[in-house]
Amino acid sequence: MQPERAAAILDFLALADRLKTVERRGRVVLPDGATRRENSAEHCWSLALIGTLLHAEVAEPVDLGRALMMVAIHDLVEIEAGDTFAYDVAGRATQAAREAAAAETVFGLLPGDLGGRLRALWEEFEAGTTSEARFAMACDRMQGFLQNVMTGGIAWKEHGVSRADTLPRMTPAMQVDPVFAALIGRLYDRAEAEALLGPEA
Amino acid sequence: MQPERAAAILDFLALADRLKTVERRGRVVLPDGATRRENSAEHCWSLALIGTLLHAEVAEPVDLGRALMMVAIHDLVEIEAGDTFAYDVAGRATQAAREAAAAETVFGLLPGDLGGRLRALWEEFEAGTTSEARFAMACDRMQGFLQNVMTGGIAWKEHGVSRADTLPRMTPAMQVDPVFAALIGRLYDRAEAEALLGPEA
Numbered sequence: 001m002q003p004e005r006a007a008a009i010l011d012f013l014a015l016a017d018r019l020k021t022v023e024r025r026g027r028v029v030l031p032d033g034a035t036r037r038e039n040s041a042e043h044c045w046s047l048a049l050i051g052t053l054l055h056a057e058v059a060e061p062v063d064l065g066r067a068l069m070m071v072a073i074h075d076l077v078e079i080e081a082g083d084t085f086a087y088d089v090a091g092r093a094t095q096a097a098r099e100a101a102a103a104e105t106v107f108g109l110l111p112g113d114l115g116g117r118l119r120a121l122w123e124e125f126e127a128g129t130t131s132e133a134r135f136a137m138a139c140d141r142m143q144g145f146l147q148n149v150m151t152g153g154i155a156w157k158e159h160g161v162s163r164a165d166t167l168p169r170m171t172p173a174m175q176v177d178p179v180f181a182a183l184i185g186r187l188y189d190r191a192e193a194e195a196l197l198g199p200e201a
Numbered sequence: 202m203q204p205e206r207a208a209a210i211l212d213f214l215a216l217a218d219r220l221k222t223v224e225r226r227g228r229v230v231l232p233d234g235a236t237r238r239e240n241s242a243e244h245c246w247s248l249a250l251i252g253t254l255l256h257a258e259v260a261e262p263v264d265l266g267r268a269l270m271m272v273a274i275h276d277l278v279e280i281e282a283g284d285t286f287a288y289d290v291a292g293r294a295t296q297a298a299r300e301a302a303a304a305e306t307v308f309g310l311l312p313g314d315l316g317g318r319l320r321a322l323w324e325e326f327e328a329g330t331t332s333e334a335r336f337a338m339a340c341d342r343m344q345g346f347l348q349n350v351m352t353g354g355i356a357w358k359e360h361g362v363s364r365a366d367t368l369p370r371m372t373p374a375m376q377v378d379p380v381f382a383a384l385i386g387r388l389y390d391r392a393e394a395e396a397l398l399g400p401e402a
Contacts (some may be wrong), residue, residue: 001258001383009254010387014351016250020229020243028221042221045246048273049217053210053315055266057202065256065265068273072249114254150215182202186211 005111012109018079019044025085025155026147035151040075040083043143047071050139058177060131067132070125073118074136077102086144086169087161138180141173142187149187153196160198163188206312213310219280220245226286226356227348236352241276241284244344248272251340259378261332268333271326274319275337278303287345287370288362339381342374343388350388354397361399364389
């Protein structure tokens with residue numbers, strides 16, 4: 001490996017480390033029962049674990065290596081663009097433009113061939129048209145929902161998120177495969193039983 | 202998916218979430234320049250990113266899906282056994298027995314077929330004999346070292362870790378492929394230039 005290539009990879013990893021300080025709205029339960037906000041690096045690991053568990057359960061074949069690469073890199077643009085809460089309508093309106101600019105900066109740190117491959121994977125995830133991108137999307141949306149259910153719906157309550165608010169995000173995930181429909185369906189049942197989601201507007 | 206299977210997977214994911222509260226000795230730099238300890242979930246995500254960057258750079262072919270599954274699950278035993286610092290000699294002596302017992306508990310939560318597959322992957326990682334296990338090991342060791350270099354060697358200084366202390370862990374990683382030798386070699390150069398490692402005993 002050429003010294004310039006090694007240096008660029010290490011510089012990229014140093015920048016990427018900031019994803020550990022990008023906070024999401026979802027919570028993590030601490031050993032003492034208190035909660036703190038989850039960060040995007042932790043979120044990405046949870047997706048990888050969900051993907052590991054479910055890739056052999058879904059009907060459509062998934063190239064797991066490609067899906068887990070997408071999972072690992074899908075939120076890197078947040079280092080520059082910040083996390084946009086799933087139910088922040090104003091933020092969602094500008095999200096695509098902010099994240100495209102961020103992708104230039106973040107993936108641009110890498111050697112051209114490697115940066116191009118990662119950027120293409122990120123664009124594939126965003127486009128959501130391949131089997132791997134759809135699988136990764138379903139894992140992503142299930143994870144955010146699960147994190148809310150596991151932590152008493154704190155983020156939902158803080159932001160007044162109702163069941164109807166969640167459907168535009170969760171319905172496409174449930175449509176990816178009956179496995180996601182079954183798992184997310186159970187989570188909806190639990191959210192209802194525990195009154196975790198807010199009242200309809 | 203049978204209801205019992207879905208319930209077991211969700212129970213496992215709830216337990217696995219505790220990995221976000223298992224603290225390592227390595228640090229993460231916060232936006233204000235202060236540091237906090239890295240947790241094992243964040244560490245696993247960093248490994249996945251390193252694996253994503255390097256899998257096509259190494260000479261020996263790696264099944265990336267299997268390698269990234271190993272990366273995602275390799276520290277789950279820490280939920281029960283705790284993180285053992287790389288340079289904690291007493292802790293290392295009991296680590297294998299503690300982690301084997303933890304594997305029973307953690308992977309035992311899953312349906313038998315799925316728990317068996319994950320446990321086999323964890324054992325493969327621990328044995329370190331396949332291409333994927335050796336690649337994941339090298340990513341793991343490089344990540345811990347890089348995290349120390351990026352954060353001013355705080356954990357090394359706290360625990361009096363010298364260059365000689367690191368060699369038994371880092372030499373096998375550097376032997377996996379010249380790519381790891383080049384990257385870790387650069388990190389050693391930087392650690393030396395910045396006097397991050399402690400004096401030899």
